[in-house]
Amino acid sequence: MAKKILTVDDAASIRQMVAFTLKGAGYEVVEAVDGQDGLNKAKSGKFDLVLTDQNMPKMDGLTLIQSLRVLPQYRSTPILMLTTESSDDMKAKGRAAKATGWLVKPFDPAKLLEVVKKVIG
Template sequence: MTAKILTVDDSASIRLTTRVALTNAGYAITEAVDGMDGLSKMRSGQFDLIVTDLNMPQMDGLTMIRELRKLPAYMGVPVIFLTTESDNELKSQAKAAGATGWLTKPFDPESLVKIVKKVLGR
């Protein structure tokens, strides 16, 4: 069965790069433009993994993770941050909120695919 991944980023170019890399690796991708859109899509479907930016309008990635962890269906779903931020305090906050991994932009699409495969175990 193909893993379903939700990517959440306000940058169209990052969404495109992420979609191409993960689609070419065999994953089914759904995109959201910010945390609010991401939560809406999570409530209407089930995903195996979330890849999200941190800094976005309307709702940032950290707030989105805190909200998604309140949804029973998403308590154990892995979340990878894909962000320009590299601050250790932000990483600690993300981990405390339930993030599984962190990849800093600009990123190598192959590195993203490797992390996704490792996290999903496939």
């Protein structure tokens, strides 16, 4: 059975590129348009991995991670940030929110797959 990944980004082009890359590698992908949409979709299903942007309307990525980490089914689920944010301060905030890892946009599809395979197989 394919591993299920939730990808959360307000940019349709990024969601499409991420989904295309992951589906091509055999993963099942569900897309969310912002953090609130991502949280709602995460609550309605169980995902093996969450990939989220930081800067989004309604709810940012760090708030999404914090909201997911309090839910029993997402306490240990890998959550990766995929964002243009690359400052040490922002990465420290990501670690504090219990993000599993950090990828900077624009992303290399091969690198994305390498990291995804590392965290969920």
